[in-house]
Amino acid sequence: VVAAAATPARPTAATVEHELTSTYFHWFPEMATYYSVDPAVAGPGSTTRLSPRTQADEVAKRAALQRVLSRFGEVDVTGLSQSEQVFHAALEATLRGSLAPAAVVEYGTVFSAWGMWFMPYAVSQIGGPQDLVTKLLGSQQPVRNAAEAEDYLSRLEAYARTIDETIAKIEHDRRLGVVPPGFILDKAIATLAPPGDGDPTQHPLVVALATKARDAGLPQPDAWTKRASALVANGVLPANARLAAKLQSMRADASDEPGIWRLPKGDALYQAMILHMTDTTLSPQQIHDLGLAEVARILGEMDKILRAEGYSEGSVGQRMETLGAEKRFAYSNDTAGKARLLADANAQLAEIAPLLPHWFQTLPPQQVVVKAVPEQAENSSSGGFYDAPALDGSRPGTYWINLRDTAILPSFKLKTLTYHEGNPGHHLQTAFGMGVGTPVIATALYSNAFGEGWGLYAEALAQEMGLYAKDPYGDLGRLQDELWRAVRLVVDTGMHSLRWSRTKAIAYAITTAGVHPLEAEAEVDRYAVWPGQALGYKIGMLEIQRLRRVAQEALGERFDVRAFHVEVLQDGAVPLQVLETKIQRWIEAQRTPADAFVAAIAQHCGKAYAGRITANEPAAPNDPFADKPLVMHVRECGPGQLRIPFHVGDDHSRTWVITRTASGLQLKHD
Numbered sequence: 205v206v207a208a209a210a211t212p213a214r215p216t217a218a219t220v221e222h223e224l225t226s227t228y229f230h231w232f233p234e235m236a237t238y239y240s241v242d243p244a245v246a247g248p249g250s251t252t253r254l255s256p257r258t259q260a261d262e263v264a265k266r267a268a269l270q271r272v273l274s275r276f277g278e279v280d281v282t283g284l285s286q287s288e289q290v291f292h293a294a295l296e297a298t299l300r301g302s303l304a305p306a307a308v309v310e311y312g313t314v315f316s317a318w319g320m321w322f323m324p325y326a327v328s329q330i331g332g333p334q335d336l337v338t339k340l341l342g343s344q345q346p347v348r349n350a351a352e353a354e355d356y357l358s359r360l361e362a363y364a365r366t367i368d369e370t371i372a373k374i375e376h377d378r379r380l381g382v383v384p385p386g387f388i389l390d391k392a393i394a395t396l397a398p399p400g401d402g403d404p405t406q407h408p409l410v411v412a413l414a415t416k417a418r419d420a421g422l423p424q425p426d427a428w429t430k431r432a433s434a435l436v437a438n439g440v441l442p443a444n445a446r447l448a449a450k451l452q453s454m455r456a457d458a459s460d461e462p463g464i465w466r467l468p469k470g471d472a473l474y475q476a477m478i479l480h481m482t483d484t485t486l487s488p489q490q491i492h493d494l495g496l497a498e499v500a501r502i503l504g505e506m507d508k509i510l511r512a513e514g515y516s517e518g519s520v521g522q523r524m525e526t527l528g529a530e531k532r533f534a535y536s537n538d539t540a541g542k543a544r545l546l547a548d549a550n551a552q553l554a555e556i557a558p559l560l561p562h563w564f565q566t567l568p569p570q571q572v573v574v575k576a577v578p579e580q581a582e583n584s585s586s587g588g589f590y591d592a593p594a595l596d597g598s599r600p601g602t603y604w605i606n607l608r609d610t611a612i613l614p615s616f617k618l619k620t621l622t623y624h625e626g627n628p629g630h631h632l633q634t635a636f637g638m639g640v641g642t643p644v645i646a647t648a649l650y651s652n653a654f655g656e657g658w659g660l661y662a663e664a665l666a667q668e669m670g671l672y673a674k675d676p677y678g679d680l681g682r683l684q685d686e687l688w689r690a691v692r693l694v695v696d697t698g699m700h701s702l703r704w705s706r707t708k709a710i711a712y713a714i715t716t717a718g719v720h721p722l723e724a725e726a727e728v729d730r731y732a733v734w735p736g737q738a739l740g741y742k743i744g745m746l747e748i749q750r751l752r753r754v755a756q757e758a759l760g761e762r763f764d765v766r767a768f769h770v771e772v773l774q775d776g777a778v779p780l781q782v783l784e785t786k787i788q789r790w791i792e793a794q795r796t797p798a799d800a801f802v803a804a805i806a807q808h809c810g811k812a813y814a815g816r817i818t819a820n821e822p823a824a825p826n827d828p829f830a831d832k833p834l835v836m837h838v839r840e841c842g843p844g845q846l847r848i849p850f851h852v853g854d855d856h857s858r859t860w861v862i863t864r865t866a867s868g869l870q871l872k873h874d
Contacts, residue, residue: 233246239648360435565764575603
């Protein structure tokens, strides 16, 4: 007798999520520090180690994450609560999208930028350990006691090793034919130059530790500074010089073409990046055409405002260039001007704060602060960005503004940046996603299209909130930023699929949107090394707006925008397909029988509908509808309204009308 083999037990959702959490933070310990994850959750060394970066490490991490992904499909989700199902579906979809590029090419790095995004180049002007580690130690690495100061020094000591591992990865990818564009190499090399006069004691990583040790009241702060200075002099600076030399050695082989179409399997990689960054399978041409249509629509709106303000000559882009150069909108590019800009951003956050409860049923407790990007990071940073608060509450959310040149940010554009990065944009979105019960891994792994889509949706929401009612120039700034996101659809697909040159991409951005040339160049260069990321803003915004319309049409006057916004945000930045499922469930949970009737009939809006009503119970005497043909002419089906004139059978002498009201459906005859 042969005993039957026991069937392996299926893993639970909690087990698989734990496996993902431990695997993720093992390979990306910096992100545990970024989110202030308890070492008991993140694992040993999460406060001291840096990510391993050789090609062998890249292969191993891809395999480890792929194994976890395969486990998601083994889970029986039927017994999970609705919120647990959302988290499980979101993690699986996000992980699948994140690994999609790795299924196409062996070069590049998975979960590279912000611990989340695939990058085709191991080092660029905005990516690589020289950028990530410097920002992490300066901004997120805590130093509140001697043990944490030692953790800081451990990572500083590991810096040279991780740079050498990166150099080996660069060489591996170079042998496959993967070299960044020449203009990217030039910018990356520039970020590696020793700051100031090269004095290690004045290096930003030494100054950061000294400042943190002093603020924490640690004894003998000079001792920490001395040790850090030695690590910088003997480790950091020579490692950066080796990396710069490696990049310089590839300069002669570099192309000036910005698109990844020129790389091995470049077209397939770009399609995988579209899935990764937009949660869709749209083709590059579809996205390009969508961008052109959105550009045309937004230009029309801007033209109306510009003409009303007396600007009628030239294209919209030319008129916005003129506006951006006017002194009345300029912050002086000095200490006083930069201080005024930061003060204005703080005032804008204060202005919107009392309005938020009218648009959100609940609000998270985390606060947001405004800070200037440190000088040493200005050339490698975008114009503005957001860093999440610590999970343990020890650090607020941070809205960073790049002040390298205030001419890039005229005053009429500041509001929109504040609403995108602060409230009601990324800060509110991130803080909601860090709510009680949210798995830490769901905070770390998020949808680009949702996150950036919400940021752009928040800009438009600020307009709904009345914050531009008496500020036409501010509204132009908002529309110009929305136009810029539409331009991104055109430029990103143009470079990576339609073979646009860098010059053409920059010229299109300047001519169409009227942005500052330095901003256009910096943005286009970002898209060149981060393909597809710029697509998420507009695609995500349009999807959130579409789902809002769906909810309004389904619920009519009972639609509560405050509840809708909380439902969108409360489970974190989930992939768009998971968001759609969430909102549909939310709608169904609030439906009445009348809503179901309206939904069934409203699909016939604008046309005749022939059907039959059959009584479920014996018909009442003289019931005009019992078991008779029904002919409807459905019209007025906009959000919150429905009016259906109809007649019964062959009786055309009387027209009955169904009208939707707040209390349900009313039936009357003319």
